[in-house]
Amino acid sequence: xxxxxxxxxxxxxxxxxxxxxxxxxxxxxxxxxxxxxxxxxxxxxxxxxxxxxxxxxxxxxxxxxxxxxxxxxxxxxxxxxxxxxxxxxxxxxxxxxxxxxxxxxxxxxxxxxxxxxxxxxxxxxxxxxxxxxxxxxxxxxxxxxxxxxxxxxxxxxxxxxxxxxxxxxxxxxxxxxxxxxxxxxxxxxxxxxxxxxxxxxxxxxxxxxxxxxxxxxxxxxxxx
Numbered sequence: 001x002x003x004x005x006x007x008x009x010x011x012x013x014x015x016x017x018x019x020x021x022x023x024x025x026x027x028x029x030x031x032x033x034x035x036x037x038x039x040x041x042x043x044x045x046x047x048x049x050x051x052x053x054x055x056x057x058x059x060x061x062x063x064x065x066x067x068x069x070x071x072x073x074x075x076x077x078x079x080x081x082x083x084x085x086x087x088x089x090x091x092x093x094x095x096x097x098x099x100x101x102x103x104x105x106x107x108x109x110x111x112x113x114x115x116x117x118x119x120x121x122x123x124x125x126x127x128x129x130x131x132x133x134x135x136x137x138x139x140x141x142x143x144x145x146x147x148x149x150x151x152x153x154x155x156x157x158x159x160x161x162x163x164x165x166x167x168x169x170x171x172x173x174x175x176x177x178x179x180x181x182x183x184x185x186x187x188x189x190x191x192x193x194x195x196x197x198x199x200x201x202x203x204x205x206x207x208x209x210x211x212x213x214x215x216x217x218x219x220x221x222x223x224x
Contacts (some may be wrong), residue, residue: 038108041153042073042223048158050221056082057095057119057167058213064097066219074105078113082217096120097167097214099145109150109160117145117167119212139209141169147214158223165214172209 049067056062064082071077083096101115122138147165151158 038151038153039073039105041155042070045070045153045156045223048076048221048223050158050160050219052080052082052217052219054082054162054217055084055213055215056080056097056217057084057121058215060084060086060093060095062095062097062217066221068103070223076103077101078103078115091123091125093124094122097145101145105151109152111149111151113145113147113149113162113165115145116142118142119167119169140173141209142171143167143169143211145214147217149217151219153223156222156224158219158221160219162214162217162219165217166211167214168211169209 047067047069049065051063051065053063054061056064062082062084064080066078066080068076068078078099078101080099080101081097083094085095086093097117097119099115099117101113101117103111103113105111119141120138121140122136124136145165145167147162149160149162151160
């Protein structure tokens, strides 16, 4: 419970307001779905721009944006970008996810996304004993991005949420490892061997090689 409260307190005020606003609007839209006609409101719209918070690479909290073109009220082409950082003891993990996908509505608000994505994950681990060096691992991967969610439209206001998604890597680039000493920064093999200092395996290194889930990606913006 203490860890959960600490996590909540670590959010920026703007993110808390965003979360609360999207949650309230989503609940209100869901409870009165019969009164909303999102597909009708989308008929005269061509482009949308949305801000986003959630987790595009679980377990990292991310924020980003999406922009899309409406082909018709039930189909759109969308680009999304999300990034975030997770800090743990003696380690920091960064993640970025770029996606280009088709969004197909099966009801007035429920949709499925399918497309391609590029994921960049970096992990920096500091030696917890000597603190004389750190290891950086970076993995880049391209793959398939799938997700489901709901999006509601009321006039120009667009609000939605990707409930659950999954990124499956098809190709993974070679990870780079570096060791930073107090006296400078040298590539592993030139300035030292990370393996002789405990062989730390970074979370980011493992994430870059496997599929990752996406969860509760809340979005709010405008369509015109």
